[in-house]
Amino acid sequence: MTPLAEILARQIAATGPMTVAEYMAACLMHPRHGYYTTRDPLGAAGDFITAPEISQMFGELIGLALAQSWIERDRPDPFALAELGSGRGTLMADALRATRAVPGFHGAMRLALVEVSPPLRVAQARALAGYAPTFCDTVEALPDAGPLFLIANEFFDALPVRQFLRDGEGWRERMVGLQDGALGFALAEVTRYAELEPRLADTGPGHMIETSGAARAVAATIGDRIASRGGVALMFDYGQDGLLGDTFQAVRGHEKENPLARPGQADLTAHVDFGALAEAAPCAASTVTPQGVWLERLGITDRARTLARGLTGTELETHVAAHRRLTHPEEMGHLFKVMSFHDEIGPPPGLEAR
Numbered sequence: 526m527t528p529l530a531e532i533l534a535r536q537i538a539a540t541g542p543m544t545v546a547e548y549m550a551a552c553l554m555h556p557r558h559g560y561y562t563t564r565d566p567l568g569a570a571g572d573f574i575t576a577p578e579i580s581q582m583f584g585e586l587i588g589l590a591l592a593q594s595w596i597e598r599d600r601p602d603p604f605a606l607a608e609l610g611s612g613r614g615t616l617m618a619d620a621l622r623a624t625r626a627v628p629g630f631h632g633a634m635r636l637a638l639v640e641v642s643p644p645l646r647v648a649q650a651r652a653l654a655g656y657a658p659t660f661c662d663t664v665e666a667l668p669d670a671g672p673l674f675l676i677a678n679e680f681f682d683a684l685p686v687r688q689f690l691r692d693g694e695g696w697r698e699r700m701v702g703l704q705d706g707a708l709g710f711a712l713a714e715v716t717r718y719a720e721l722e723p724r725l726a727d728t729g730p731g732h733m734i735e736t737s738g739a740a741r742a743v744a745a746t747i748g749d750r751i752a753s754r755g756g757v758a759l760m761f762d763y764g765q766d767g768l769l770g771d772t773f774q775a776v777r778g779h780e781k782e783n784p785l786a787r788p789g790q791a792d793l794t795a796h797v798d799f800g801a802l803a804e805a806a807p808c809a810a811s812t813v814t815p816q817g818v819w820l821e822r823l824g825i826t827d828r829a830r831t832l833a834r835g836l837t838g839t840e841l842e843t844h845v846a847a848h849r850r851l852t853h854p855e856e857m858g859h860l861f862k863v864m865s866f867h868d869e870i871g872p873p874p875g876l877e878a879r
Contacts, residue, residue, distance in 0.1 A: 526707075527558070527787050527788050527789050527790055528557075528558050528789070529551070529552065529555055529558035529559075529788040529789035529790075530708060530787075530788045530789075532555075532558070533548070533551060533701075533708065533788060534703060534706070534707075534708065537701070537702055537703050537708075538703060541702075542700035542701060542702035542703075542711055542713075543700065543701050543702075544687050544698060544699075544700060544701075545685070545686060545687055545688045545699055545700070545701060545773060546685035546686055546687045546737075546738075546739075547685070547701075548701040548788075549685040549686065549773075549793050549795075550685045551788070552788045552789050552791075552793050553683060553685075553792075553793060554641065555789060558788075558789040559789055560789055560790065560791065560792060560793070561641065561642040561645070561683075562641070562642060562643065563644070563789075564644060565613070565642075565644045565645060565648060566792055567612055567613060574779075575612055575616075575678060575679050576616075576678065576679075576761070576816075576851055576857060576861070577612060577615040577616035577619060577678065578612070578613075578615055579847045579850055579851060580844075580847035580848065580850075580851060581619045581622075581832075582820075582825050582828050582829060582832070582847075582848070582851070583616065583619070583820070583851060584615065584616040584617070584618070584619025584620045584623070585619050585620065585622070585623035585828065586623075586820060586823045586824070586825060586828070587616065587619075587620050587676060587678075587759060588619065588620025588621060588622075588623040588624045589620075589623050589624065589823070590759065590823060590873045590874050590875065591606070591620070591624075591674045591676070591757065591759070591873065592623075592624045592627045592630050593873070593874050594674065594756075594757045594867075594870075594873045594874070595627075595630060595633075595672075595674060596627075597870055597871075598672060598755060598756070598868075598870055600629055600630075600633065601633065601671050601672050601755070602629065602632070602633035602671070603633050603634070603635050603670045603671045604633055604634060604635070604670060604671040604672045604673070604674060604756070605634075605635050605637055605667055605668055605669075605670040605671065605672070605673045605674065605675075605756075606634040606635065606636050606637070606674050606675075607636075607637045607638070607639065607667050607673060607674070607675045607676070608638050608639070608675070608676040608677070608678075609639045609664065609675070609676070609677040609680040609743075610639065610640065610677065610678070610679065610680040610683070611638045611639075611640055611645070611649050612645060612648075612649075612678075613645065613648040613649065613652055614638075614648060614649035614650075614651070614652030614653050615652060616676065616678055617636075617638070617649075617652070617653060617658075617676070618652045618653060620676070621653070621656060631656075634674075635659070635668050635670040635671075636653070636656050636657070636658040636659065637658060637659040637660075637661055637667050637668050638653075638658050638659070638660055638661065639660075639661045639662070639663065639664055639666075639667065640660060640661075641662060646660055664743050664746045664747060665746055667750070669754075671754060671755075672751075672754050672755035672756035672868075673747070673750045673751055673754060673755075673756035673757075673758070674756050674757055674758075675747060675756070675757070675758040675759070676758075676759050677758065677759070677760045677761070677762075678760075678761045678762075679761065679762055680760070680762070681737075681740050681743070681744075681760065681762050681764075681797045681802065682762045682763060682764070682794040682795060682796065682797050683792075683793070683794055684737050684739040684740045684743065685737065685739050686735040686736065686737045686740075686773065686795040687699075687735065687736050687737070687738075688733055688734070688735050688771065688773065689718070689721060689733065689734050689735075689736070690712060690731070690732070690733050691724075691725075691728045691729065691730055691731060691732045691733070691734070692715045692730065693715065693730065694717070694725065695715040695716055695717045695718075696715065696716060696717070696718055696721055697712040697713055697714065697715055697716075698712070698713040698716070699711075699712060699713075699733070700712065700713055701785065707785075708785040708788070709785065710785070720736075721734070721736075727767075727769075728769065732769060732770075733769075733770055733771050734768065734769060735768060735771075735772060735773070735795055735796075735798070736798075736801070737795070737798070737801070740797065740798075740801070740802060740805075741801060741802070741804075741805035742805075744801075744802040744803075744805040744806045744866075745805045745806060745807065747806065747866055748805065748806025748807045748808040748866050749806075749807050749808075751806075751808040751866050751867065751868055752806075752807045752808040752868070755868040755870075756867075756868060757865055757866065757867045757868070757872065757873050758865060758866040758867075759863060759865050759873060760797075760799075760802070760863065760864050760865070760866075761816060761861055761862070761863050762796075762797040762799075762861065762862065763796055763797065763860050763861050763862070764796040764797030764798060764799055764862060765796070765798075765799060765800075765813065765862065766798075766799050766800040766803075766813045767798060767800045768796055768797075768798045772795045772796035773793070773794075773795045774793070774794060774795070775787075775791040775792065775793050776791060776792045776794070777790065777791035777792070797862075799813045799862060799864045800813075802864070803864065803866075803879065806866050808866050808867065808868060809866070809867050809868070809869070809872075809878060809879070810864060810865065810866050810867070810878075810879055811864055811865040811866075811867065811872040811873075811876040811877060811878055811879060812864070812876070812877050812878070812879055813862045813863070813864045814862060814863050814864070814875070814876055814877075815854070815858060815859045815861070815862055815863075816851070816852075816857060816858055816859075816860075816861035816862060816863055817851065817852035817853060817854060817856075817857070817858020817859060818858070819863045819875045819876065820851060820852050820858075821852060822874070822875040823874060823875045825848065825851070825852060826848070826852075829844070829845075829848040832844060833845070863876065864876075
């Protein structure tokens with residue numbers, strides 16, 4: 526058992542099984558043994574690689590899309606430029622480099638990062654040292670500096686989910702309990718949940734659904750800010766509009782494993798229900814678009830050709846592979862989606878209103 530597994534086993538023995546959401550939150554955010562509180566998980570030496578680490582083009586196009594949205598809103602000064610779960614700060618650094626030539630953009634922005642991982646805050650401060658970012662523990666703590674222009678790349682997938690198995694006209698919640706002294710999954714008794722009544726129409730016996738109160742709360746906070754102050758938010762993640770089935774997973778060393786195998790030592794995620802986010806936000810939302818389609822609409826292939834000039838050999842091969850990985854349907858291009866929240870002016874470039 527990992528140190529955290531021993532702690533959770535003692536807790537379950539004393540107080541009973543915990544929900545998947547409670548387990549997920551403990552594994553990711555435990556103050557001494559949590560996955561995100563104790564390490565930098567990114568890169569070849571870590572457990573997973575995100576789009577900004579694959580190519581600078583990803584962050585550049587996001588930066589330019591937000592700058593264009595800022596211009597369309599008559600260049601508000603000041604405005605809040607924010608990112609949720611900024612990794613090593615790579616995406617934001619690329620976005621800011623791409624927007625240096627946009628008159629007034631950097632002067633008007635108030636840069637803020639929502640990050641709870643101490644190791645990643647250190648990396649972000651280093652990557653963005655010239656911009657003096659403000660660090661926030663929660664979305665609610667973002668500075669009130671005019672309209673909000675926000676990025677959330679692979680943020681919502683790490684927010685805890687509860688899982689429910691359809692049983693007749695009710696639901697059995699999936700729990701984490703003890704089986705012969707080890708962590709194991711179990712099902713609670715059949716219960717009716719008012720908030721799940723609408724899902725009786727699109728599910729049948731044996732179907733599993735996932736809900737995330739944490740994700741809906743964050744979406745509501747962002748949407749409320751945009752509805753009242755204006756702006757846009759760009760959200761990238763794997764998922765879709767409406768989910769069905771078990772998507773709870775663990776990744777360690779770039780390989781999937783049993784989510785109960787190494788609590789605190791593997792990344793835990795679940796697919797994002799973009800429709801639920803849009804429903805929770807009190808502002809307009811765009812349609813959900815495959816990441817590869819959005820990047821192509823913004824000109825990633827032209828940018829790739831420009832960056833390829835002068836490259837040869839291994840450098841050129843790596844660059845071509847990065848473009849393919851971000852955009853190709855069999856790579857990240859279809860699995861990952863993008864959706865925006867936006868004010869009455871409309872969604873950012875490359876996206877369409879619902």
